[in-house]
Amino acid sequence: MMTVPAFRSRKSAGPPLVVLTAYDAMTASVAEAAGVDAILVGDSLGMVEMGYDSTLPVTMDDMLHHARSVGRRRKSALLIADMPWLSYHLGTRAAVENAARFVREAGADAVKIEGGRKRLDVVHALLDAEIPVMGHVGLTPQSVLGMGGYKVQGRERDDAEAIRADAEALAGAGVFSIVLEGIPAALARAVLVIHDMLGMLPGPVPKFVRRYADLHEIAAAAAARWADDVRARTFPGENESYG
16 A cells, blocks of 8 residues: 555655546546556546536535545555645635545545645644645646636746745645646646546647547447447347346
8 A cells, every 4th residue: 555655755766656636436446457656536527527617616525525436446546635625725724624524534645735835834734633735836726717727837937936936835844745737847747637648538638648548539439339229229139138
């Protein structure tokens, strides 16, 4: 079983760490079968699972439902749960109470929060409660309204320096890892989302994604063949019917 101390120790020795998102029992099983080091139950499920245009409508109840599903199938990977919007913005007490629910109810090993220096009080409170924290800077989807959309961050020198300062402050506070999303390659790489990697949804993907399959096209073609068989009255046939 991967632990936070083991995760930390792998940064300076051994092969690169592999982190993948999962949102339910099926994607958790895929991630485990692939042998990933950590699974992130991301609030990106709001878009890839629930059909929203952003992560902002995702609630704690939504996240707990999906985190529990993943937790039931997790065997050896580190399990990290994403703290949704407003679950840690209303004070440290609320942040700790919400994070503790992920640990108690879903078996999470850690939580992830967005933001840099302005979230240090939350980071300290969570660590004081013995809950490991993953940071997240750069393109932070919960700040989409202020950013004016999903735009690459850190292209300008001052912005890049701010992101670097945020990352250094989080590291100094004691987070065990940091997601650096949607920033130039000179700063860092971004975390991969399983739906993008496997092509489970139609449409374009972010530039940092390499698509390894097109499961949406395969599934859509299979569903179309099934629909044709139903309309032609060839399904169900004798093999799919009980006598």
